[in-house]
Amino acid sequence: MKRWKFFERIKRDKIALFSIAIIIITCAAALFAPYLSPYPFAVQDPGAILKGPSLKYLLGTDRLGRDLLSRIIYGSRVSMLVGFTSSLLALIIGAIYGAISGLAGQRTDNFMMRIVDIVYSLPDLLLIILISVVIGRSVIGIFLALALVSWVTIARLVRGEALRLKEQLFVEAARGLGASNLRIIFVHLLPNTVGPLIVTLTFRIPAAILAESTLSFVGLGITPPFSSWGTLANDGWSAIKFYPHLIIFPSFAIFLTILSFNYLGDTLRDFLDPEMRYK
Amino acid sequence: MIKLIFRRFLWGIPVLFFVASLTFSLMHVVPGGPFDKEKNLPPAIQKNIEEKYHLDKPVITQYLLYMLSLSKGDLGPSYKYLGRNVNDIISQTFPVSLELGLWAFVIAIILGISTGIISAVRVNTLIDRVSQFVATAGISMPNFVLAVLLILIFSEYLKALPAALWESSRYAILPSLTLSLGPAAYISRLTRGSIIDILGKDYIKTARAKGLSEPLILFKHVIRNSISPIITILGPLGATLVTGSFIVEYIFSIPGMGKFFITAVTNRDYPLIMGITLIYSALIIIANIFVDILYSVIDPRVRMK
Numbered sequence: 001m002k003r004w005k006f007f008e009r010i011k012r013d014k015i016a017l018f019s020i021a022i023i024i025i026t027c028a029a030a031l032f033a034p035y036l037s038p039y040p041f042a043v044q045d046p047g048a049i050l051k052g053p054s055l056k057y058l059l060g061t062d063r064l065g066r067d068l069l070s071r072i073i074y075g076s077r078v079s080m081l082v083g084f085t086s087s088l089l090a091l092i093i094g095a096i097y098g099a100i101s102g103l104a105g106q107r108t109d110n111f112m113m114r115i116v117d118i119v120y121s122l123p124d125l126l127l128i129i130l131i132s133v134v135i136g137r138s139v140i141g142i143f144l145a146l147a148l149v150s151w152v153t154i155a156r157l158v159r160g161e162a163l164r165l166k167e168q169l170f171v172e173a174a175r176g177l178g179a180s181n182l183r184i185i186f187v188h189l190l191p192n193t194v195g196p197l198i199v200t201l202t203f204r205i206p207a208a209i210l211a212e213s214t215l216s217f218v219g220l221g222i223t224p225p226f227s228s229w230g231t232l233a234n235d236g237w238s239a240i241k242f243y244p245h246l247i248i249f250p251s252f253a254i255f256l257t258i259l260s261f262n263y264l265g266d267t268l269r270d271f272l273d274p275e276m277r278y279k
Numbered sequence: 280m281i282k283l284i285f286r287r288f289l290w291g292i293p294v295l296f297f298v299a300s301l302t303f304s305l306m307h308v309v310p311g312g313p314f315d316k317e318k319n320l321p322p323a324i325q326k327n328i329e330e331k332y333h334l335d336k337p338v339i340t341q342y343l344l345y346m347l348s349l350s351k352g353d354l355g356p357s358y359k360y361l362g363r364n365v366n367d368i369i370s371q372t373f374p375v376s377l378e379l380g381l382w383a384f385v386i387a388i389i390l391g392i393s394t395g396i397i398s399a400v401r402v403n404t405l406i407d408r409v410s411q412f413v414a415t416a417g418i419s420m421p422n423f424v425l426a427v428l429l430i431l432i433f434s435e436y437l438k439a440l441p442a443a444l445w446e447s448s449r450y451a452i453l454p455s456l457t458l459s460l461g462p463a464a465y466i467s468r469l470t471r472g473s474i475i476d477i478l479g480k481d482y483i484k485t486a487r488a489k490g491l492s493e494p495l496i497l498f499k500h501v502i503r504n505s506i507s508p509i510i511t512i513l514g515p516l517g518a519t520l521v522t523g524s525f526i527v528e529y530i531f532s533i534p535g536m537g538k539f540f541i542t543a544v545t546n547r548d549y550p551l552i553m554g555i556t557l558i559y560s561a562l563i564i565i566a567n568i569f570v571d572i573l574y575s576v577i578d579p580r581v582r583m584k
Contacts, residue, residue, distance in 0.1 A: 015412070118294055118297055118298070121294070121518070121560075121563055121564070121567065122298070122518075122559075122560060122563065123518040123519070123521050123522040123559065123563070124522065125522035125525065125526075126521070126522060126525075126556060126559060129525075129540075129544055130302060130305050130552070130556065131305065133305070133306070133309060133544055133547075133552075134305050134306075134308050134309050206419065210419075210421050213421055213423075214421050214422065214423060214526055217421075217423045217526070218423075218525070218526060218529050218541055219541075219545065220541065220544060220545070233423065233424075233427075237427075240427065240430065240431070240435075241435065244431055244435070247427055248427070248431075251421075251423070251424040251427055251428075252424075254421060254424060255416075255419060255420050255421070255424050258419040258420075258421070259415065259416055259419035259420075261419075262415055262418060262419045263415055266415065
């Protein structure tokens, strides 16, 4: 029932529909890059170096004569992969940590939350840079660094829910029936926090994409041979004066994707929990 | 009250200690030393360098030495900028970052609160919808994308403002605008929500029933009561400005702490990385304490607790 109401609502909201379309297109681009891109991503055309958009190369070419559109389509793979996987890993770490902390209560909870407070109070990007110095600037390094930093928001959320839920009768009943802590966490606590978790996840993905592209842009992120939208923008940065198309198109792809996720997240949050609207 | 502030400051010490230990261990798990690039050095010189920076000693000794000098306020020598202390570098670059941050802070607050108030008063009208969509867009736009846009428009096409360096106040306009847009958008959304919330309260109805004029109600009753959530986010806002400043300083080639941080990471200048991280953490701790104080000044109920 509730699900249908959501679709009803989305149908009336043109911007939300547009956001969903953008997200689907980006995911499709990432999944089917080899079939969708007009040229293989490393192919060079010596006759078309640094050309602006044309019919042959829709978004123009870079300094090696490679098709920018194809490179953006391939770049979506790294950006989306990092966004999705790091958010999922953060979700898993955060949910389990938060559930344990909330369920344990008292001193354990206090101690576990102090750690969260410390990580939370430091700027994300600073920590991500520090961690990626250690793990290295590969795709996996960036994704781990992102996950290791962003789990704290989720831990706080789940811990709060766990504190609220554990006093409720159904948890007490489960305990009375001899359910183990593990069972209580996975069967009773986490399924009851799905709504807020989905909303948080919708906001984590764009945040991860933003962090990754920013790092890659300043040269601290993904390194060749892989390229994300951030590295493409970084390539274009040096040529901004004469070939602005090289930086405008990747930047626009990043912005549009993040905006779509954020708008969808807002809509989802308003729908699932109208009271949370402004918090 | 004073006790509370004092306790918060005391809590800052273990946090800083934790941050220092964390960054120290992170920097020392990394394989390869900072002087790897100069591999061709004769072994004797290599040995001298290692001795000078205590790199020949066990990690534990290095840690203790670092902590000891840290407790005296000495952040150690820079590995890259020979003959310069981390303290010197920070004291030269910090004022630049501070100026940029303050400009951005002021712009964010003025822009965010004013658009938030306008949106809330004209809720669900076209103005409100447009400004809220712009706010969502502002939150979604990475700093570097905005910077690129501003540079293309104002420096390349209009040739009105400089795109790099830090010489006069004209140089501060584009970077501080870039840095402030995200926080401004955030404040705008928050202000709008908070004011809409207060507008629905009974005492506003009472004020209206008394026949008070709308501007009076807005400024005396609504805004004063809706300001506290905005103050709460000033702390996290400080953090946002800090991280934003890496990127903005890098893009606009501003000789601030953030730019040095990024070059320090690329150069593996560990003492500089640790030093700047510590300064950032200390700043954020102080910002949060300041927010607490401000909070209790604005909302006396907090003081009672």
